[in-house]
Amino acid sequence: MAHIALYRAWRPQAFRDMVGQQHIVQTLQNAIREDRLSHAYLFSGPRGTGKTSAARLLAKAINCERGPAPEPCNECESCKRISAGTVMDVVEIDAASNRGVEEIRDIRDKVKYAPTEVRRKVYIIDEVHMLTTEAFNALLKTLEEPPGHVMFMLATTEPHRLPPTIVSRCQRFEFRRVSLEEQSERLAEICREEEIAAEPEALRYIARLSDGGMRDALSLLDQISSFTGGQVSLGDAVEATGGLPSEQFARLATAVREADAAAVLREVDEMMRAGKSADKCLEQLMHYFRDLLVARLAPQAASSSGRVADPAELREVAEGFSRERLFAIVDLLNRYQSEMKYAAHPQTMFEIALLRLCSAEDSQPGAEESARRSAPAGNANAASPADGDQLRHLQQQVAGLERKLEELRRGAAAAAPPAGGGGGGPSARGGGAGSGWARGASGAGSSGAAKASRVRLKLDAFLAAKGTPDALQVLGKWPQALQRVKEERVTVHAWLVDGEPVSFANDTVLVAFRNTIHRETTEKPANKQVIEGVLSSLLGRPVQLATLTQKEWQEALAEGAAVKSEAEELQLMPDDGGEPPRESLVEEAVRLFGEDLVIIKDD
Known part of the structure; x- marks a missing residue:
């Protein structure tokens, strides 16, 4: 018995028919x-x-x-x-x-x-x-x-x-969403009136899938009853709606918990052979782990919020996961779901997401944390293979800090007066040449020194990170970021396209603009939020946006190059045993023979 027009027949004819x-x-x-x-x-x-x-x-x-x-x-x-x-x-x-x-x-x-x-x-x-x-x-x-x-x-x-x-x-x-209980009661009443034999579990499953919309629930019931000829069971409801059985979710969760990659791939292969789409499977899996998290944190609320599984089954499976583990799984699946929208091969992305969950880096975080704490400090061999990525990341951070310290050391060395160039004694009265040399090292262009130092201090991290592999990798994704911004909001793309990414440091992309108006418009909170959201989704971690004009960036590059050149010149000057610089010879001659008898001639 097919019920093709079930929804239209049960459209509310009076106020008392409205549910919720x-x-x-x-x-x-x-x-x-x-x-x-x-x-x-x-x-x-x-x-x-x-x-x-x-x-x-x-x-x-x-x-x-x-x-x-x-x-x-x-x-x-x-x-x-x-x-x-x-x-x-x-x-x-x-x-x-x-x-x-x-x-x-x-x-x-x-x-x-x-x-x-x-x-x-x-x-x-x-x-x-x-x-x-x-x-x-x-x-x-x-x-x-x-x-x-x-x-x-x-x-x-x-x-x-x-x-x-x-x-x-x-x-x-x-208007609010209709509760699970109200929907289930209404669906049961409709089934009695239309002489449809429906299992209560099937009606609750339909109510969960409708997400609080009574119209969607009626449409699903109409579809399933037409598919089964008036006999609605839970298995038929799952099959007709293209869903996954709760047992398959449980098997997949168990394989993830035990880091069994082979079992995970077998489950994925079974889903694909059944004609399921990878994006829908990932979405339903994320909802399943969300329900596991709810069952773990609020067992009493799980009965009214579960979408694809029985609450008792959810609580049983949730016992095998820690809270932190479930939070990490939901976060990772959410990131891969965002990436899947632009993927050429969604099934591959789905498999990678599950294999990522099974990797040693993500499995059993409590055991790894205790192992790291018990390992001797400074013993690199004590780190497990799961720490490889984190260790490389820490090494990159240490290298960046060393570069920053080197830049600061060179800047301080360039700003310090040369030995013997100041103080009392005989060298003070003949300080003409010596003071000029000191001016060249630390005070040249003193009118803009304060501004240049402020810009350099703000941009030191970006100058140090310019050209590093991490920065080049991030900047290489800029065309993709522009395309996503254009899809998100074309007006923001029109302003952002005037800028050029120049460096990346401390999870911040630095963009230099040719036009000040374009920069100021991009810096507006609403526009900046769109750009940072796209960058964060693209890179898989929170990313901020910093802007400046191309003139300011060129000035900072020139200032950094000048400081580096002067620091290198100082390092090349001999400390002892070598030939002293020309200015030191002039000072010594003036001290021995007097200022009136010394005549300086260029060769």
Whole structure:
């Protein structure tokens, strides 16, 4: 027995048929009883929770021939025709396909005419957030001063995209997700009425997959009952919806816990042979480990939040994982899910994600931590193979710190006065040449010294990291980052394309801009957040953005090169036993023979 039109047959025909929205139903019914209806309503909430149905019911209730009544009778001519959609005075508009200003102007021109078939003219605008700015402006005037015979009902899943001027002129109702228990009871009632034999576990599975949307739950029940001929079992529900059995999730979790890569690959191969998509499998696996985490941290809440497995089974599997391990698994799967959107071979990414979970680096973190603590300090051989990546990372950090210390040492050496160039005694009176040499070493261009030193101190890390393998690897991904920013928000890409990445240090990408306006616009918090989000997703760790102009970067490079050259010159000067510099010879001659008798000639 197939039930092709099950959802349409069970579309709410009265307020009492709406599930999970009793607070909204009670408010609307009281407004009808007391004749205190508003001229405009805004129904917002997740998909499939009854927003458009509530608008249709309200239109029937106020235009019922036996009303206005808190419940439409569904027997009079008006109720029947409104349900069939044949009343010209009750207009339902899909704003996703009628989003222009011309359609709204047409409504504005027609609202002034009185209804011809029913008591009040009703306009139901679904997905109202899709209207253009010009269309919202055209609608605003009508909402400000509507005729008494007109009522507007706006429905949207994204109320934050509506202008505040529109929201403030409507009575707003927030529709909530339907709870698992309410959905299961409603589905059981429908199965009894439609003579569908359904297992309670199958109905709970359908309710979990619908994610709080009653419309999705009814559509899934319709699909599964048509697939099975009216016999709905849990196995049939999993098969018909393309899901994975909870036993397979449990086997996969066990293989990950035991770091059994061969078992993991066998499970993945079985999923692919069954025709599952890699991205969906990864999404469901992430939800499964999320449910394991909930079962581990809040066992009492697991019964109402589990999506793909029984709560008792979840608690049993969760006992084999530590909290930290589950947090790390969910975080890693989330990162790979983001990467999979742009992957040419999603199945390969799925396999790599699971093998990464099975690697020694990620398995049994508590045991590795205790082993690291018990290993002798400074014994490199005591580190396990899992510490290889971390050890290389620490070595790179140490090398970077050594470079920074060397730069600081050279800068201090260049700024220090030469030996014998100051102080009292005979050398003080003949300090002309000596003081000039000191000026060249530390005070040349003293008018911009403070500014140059500030820039150099801020950019020291970027100057030291310029050209390192880590920086080159990150900067090599800049074209990919630009493409993702363009897909995320094309206006931000238009400003960012003026910049050029020049270095990477301390998880920060430094970008030099040719134009100051482009740089300042990129630095705005909203734009910067988009860029940093793309960079973090691309590199797999939190990354920040730092900007400057190309002129400032070139000045910093030149200043760093000058400091390095002067430091090298100081290092090449002999300390003892070598030939003294020319300035030292001049000072010694002046000391021996007097300033009046010494004449300096260039060769």
